[in-house]
Amino acid sequence: MQISVIRLGHRVGRDLRTTTHVSLTSRALGANEIILCGEHEPQIEKTVQSITERWGGEFYITYSSNWKKTLREKQKNGFTLVHSTMYGEPIQKIAKKLQTKRKICIVVGAEKVPWEVYQIADYNISVTGQPHSETAALAIILHELQKGKELRKKFSNAKLRIVPQKKGKKVLQL
Amino acid sequence: MQISVIRLGHRVGRDLRTTTHVSLTSRALGANEIILCGEHEPQIEKTVQSITERWGGEFYITYSSNWKKTLREKQKNGFTLVHSTMYGEPIQKIAKKLQTKRKICIVVGAEKVPWEVYQIADYNISVTGQPHSETAALAIILHELQKGKELRKKFSNAKLRIVPQKKGKKVLQL
Numbered sequence: 001m002q003i004s005v006i007r008l009g010h011r012v013g014r015d016l017r018t019t020t021h022v023s024l025t026s027r028a029l030g031a032n033e034i035i036l037c038g039e040h041e042p043q044i045e046k047t048v049q050s051i052t053e054r055w056g057g058e059f060y061i062t063y064s065s066n067w068k069k070t071l072r073e074k075q076k077n078g079f080t081l082v083h084s085t086m087y088g089e090p091i092q093k094i095a096k097k098l099q100t101k102r103k104i105c106i107v108v109g110a111e112k113v114p115w116e117v118y119q120i121a122d123y124n125i126s127v128t129g130q131p132h133s134e135t136a137a138l139a140i141i142l143h144e145l146q147k148g149k150e151l152r153k154k155f156s157n158a159k160l161r162i163v164p165q166k167k168g169k170k171v172l173q174l
Numbered sequence: 175m176q177i178s179v180i181r182l183g184h185r186v187g188r189d190l191r192t193t194t195h196v197s198l199t200s201r202a203l204g205a206n207e208i209i210l211c212g213e214h215e216p217q218i219e220k221t222v223q224s225i226t227e228r229w230g231g232e233f234y235i236t237y238s239s240n241w242k243k244t245l246r247e248k249q250k251n252g253f254t255l256v257h258s259t260m261y262g263e264p265i266q267k268i269a270k271k272l273q274t275k276r277k278i279c280i281v282v283g284a285e286k287v288p289w290e291v292y293q294i295a296d297y298n299i300s301v302t303g304q305p306h307s308e309t310a311a312l313a314i315i316l317h318e319l320q321k322g323k324e325l326r327k328k329f330s331n332a333k334l335r336i337v338p339q340k341k342g343k344k345v346l347q348l
Contacts, residue, residue: 018191021307028304055304087336087343092325118341128325129336130202130229133195136313140325143314151266151302151314162261162303167292169261 002103003031009110010038021135023048029142030150033060037067056158079105081122084137088124095144108134176277177205183284184212195309197222203316204324207234211241230332253279255295258311262298269318
């Protein structure tokens with residue numbers, strides 16, 4: 001399954017850490033790319049590229065100044081658009097259907113999401129109807145789409161790799 | 175299953191948003207309480223209490239100025255201490271064992287976690303060995319511990335409740 005993530009409405013400074021977390025969660029949990037929209041804060045791309053360089057795998061982070069065009073293009077290219085929102089249909093009802101798709105693009109908002117996103121999206125899905133965190137919601141969506149297989153993903157060409165330990169830390173320098 | 179979360183090493187200002195997200199994720203995904211450690215920022219407790227009041231359910235948020243004592247107390251009270259760390263054993267290997275426990279306390283770090291935490295913890299577990307987000311890792315751990323049942327949790331005495339929609343938003347005022 002090919003997975004893209006689109007982060008909407010980034011605000012410089014205020015969202016620096018959460019957008020970085022959304023990006024790194026996308027990478028760690030099996031997405032192939034993230035496209036950042038809203039205000040442009042190049043520091044995030046640098047941070048995520050540097051992590052990809054050291055920790056391996058193929059992951060692309062880019063910026064788009066036109067989110068609507070980017071959403072439409074993804075749809076035209078055969079991606080199913082899944083908008084993560086607490087107002088949508090429960091992930092546990094939709095997961096099976098989504099697992100059969102070849103290309104999925106998950107849309108994650110920061111500030112208030114424009115109503116058109118709800119219209120353009122093929123699915124509006126919720127991870128509980130409770131207020132919590134877009135990073136947590138994204139993690140559960142990625143996990144459900146890939147049935148947990150993302151947890152065993154290998155990251156090629158890594159310079160650093162952790163060897164799991166019961167106690168303590170072990171990092172290989174490759 | 176009774177689930178507590180302990181947030182270690184909060185830093186005023188810098189971690190305001192992530193600690194709030196960790197707290198709200200704990201609440202939304204089925205934990206019973208969170209105990210905040212590190213620097214004290216009462217605004218977080220107010221925010222989370224106000225959300226619990228409006229969105230329902232029983233969820234407790236408290237502050238402890240002595241994390242070590244708090245960890246030891248949980249252990250003494252029969253909680254299995256699970257430390258979320260990228261250096262630990264993969265969640266997918268440990269999940270089955272943890273699902274049989276009656277009381278689990280998940281420890282989530284902010285800044286660098288003291289080495290004693292790795293020693294005190296009954297399990298150090300990782301959600302991938304990749305750098306990403308403590309909120310995402312917590313979400314996956316809560317999801318795996320409860321086998322996805324947390325997504326259907328009912329929140330009693332709610333003043334607000336979302337009715338899931340294919341498009342748009344519907345919130346009931348109860």
